[in-house]
Amino acid sequence: MIACPTEGESCVPKLTVEGFGTVDVPEGKRLVLAIEQDARVDVLHACGGNARCTTCRVEFIAGEPPRMTEAERQVLAAKNVAGARLSCQIVCDHDMTVRAISRLEGSGRPDPGPTPAPEITPSPVWSTVP
Ligand code: FES
Numbered sequence: 001m002i003a004c005p006t007e008g009e010s011c012v013p014k015l016t017v018e019g020f021g022t023v024d025v026p027e028g029k030r031l032v033l034a035i036e037q038d039a040r041v042d043v044l045h046a047c048g049g050n051a052r053c054t055t056c057r058v059e060f061i062a063g064e065p066p067r068m069t070e071a072e073r074q075v076l077a078a079k080n081v082a083g084a085r086l087s088c089q090i091v092c093d094h095d096m097t098v099r100a101i102s103r104l105e106g107s108g109r110p111d112p113g114p115t116p117a118p119e120i121t122p123s124p125v126w127s128t129v130p
Contacts, residue, residue, distance in 0.1 A: 016097040032087040042104040049088035049116025057084040063096035070125040
């Protein structure tokens with residue numbers, strides 16, 4: 001994982017979405033929004049980024065964050081999702097490479113869902129990835 005530089009320097013994490021390319025992302029942006037708005041990939045977010053639907057899930061190829069919100073941990077366990085993370089529960093604070101495995105294209109849905117808020121919702125309680 002490539003961390004951001006030392007204090008006082010700007011940090012521009014790079015997000016790579018497999019098959020779509022690499023973009024610069026404002027530090028701290030929610031991954032789901034970076035995938036949609038910066039990488040221009042039609043990721044789903046059916047619950048509006050509230051850790052309820054799991055449609056925003058991605059597979060990490062590199063740079064998987066070592067921490068996880070309690071909301072993410074609970075919904076992944078409840079829906080028996082393994083090997084994927086919820087992009088609505090992750091902020092871009094370092095370089096990441098992901099595979100977009102849940103997209104509007106081919107989903108049969110009319111739209112990706114309500115646009116998630118700029119900050120993680122619900123208010124995050126952090127724990128380490130199990
Ligand atoms: S869990 Fe619904 S958008 Fe992330």
